[in-house]
Amino acid sequence: MRIKYLIFNVVFLLLFLASCQTETNTTSTVLEEVDGKIKLPILGEKEVVNGKTVYHTIPNFSFINQDSMLVTNATFKDQIYVVDFFFTSCPTICPKVKRQMLRLYDKFEKEPRLKFLSHSIDIKYDTPDRLKKFGAKLGIKSDRWHLVTGEEDEIFEIADDYFIAAHHDDDAPGGFDHSGRLILVDKDRMVRGFCEGTEPESVTRFMDDIQMLLDEM
């Protein structure tokens, strides 16, 4: 009787641990081995065109930042960057995500090859001027962390390319529904990692991913 009970407990514990394992896999990156080196994977659908593998890449974009300067793909030439979507008066997840973005910003303070790109999805309210005030109150420098606005369609479309959901939702507090994910993009415009920007532990793991991508450069 006692042994049966013990076996049941052990099996239950193993099942429990296994479920934890799959749980963490959704928020941490699974590594790949390429040419004998451990690397972050290239995320997204791949296609084979004329015998060559074509990976998902971030298309051309053009937005305006808090200094009213144009921000394009060229802004991040030979650099990697972390992406998120927010709006300045977001009452729910954004403040949590901004706290975590700031952790990354501080952690990689001396790393010129890493930049940050936050897209506002409330283009009516978040003018470049408002974004500038927001950035100043947050205490960030615009050459390292771009807060951008632009055409609404283009912002929602590029969210899709970063595998982030962002759309209008009158039932959501503030009028927008969006995910709090942070996305890591490499110098070749490919998505290489992500984490949940609302979860400090997920962001801590993400720091290792960022370092790994920097080491690859």
Add this chain to the structure above:
Amino acid sequence: MKCKLSLLLFTILLLAIACTHNPFAQGKLLYENQCAGCHGQDGEGFRDLYPPLTNSTNFKADPYNTACIIVNGLEGPMVINDKTYDQRMFAISGLTDVQITNILNYIAYNWNAEIELPLKNEIVKERLLKCAEDPKVY
């Protein structure tokens, strides 16, 4: 049997300790769900964006006014502890006057020591009636 009984007693003891340590448990829960995102888990605020609720000159001057800020939101610059904050806060809907009283008491008890406790539900109700017609920020 003995083991089960002692476990039960231990649990009750733990609960009792947990409860005596926080007289405004409902307020804590509501604060953490509704307010902590911006104002911080410990009411510390966030950089110069969101004002702190700890030792807040504004809160101490008139804690009941915060009930109206919660239900109506707030827009425009505001000076708190000699610093200007200018971040739009949306109205928070769906809270009852009792829940708001609990939140105010949690903020007062934990971070604004000079306030005489508890803050009264009747006064919160009165204030909410007065500011019900004021414009809301959404």
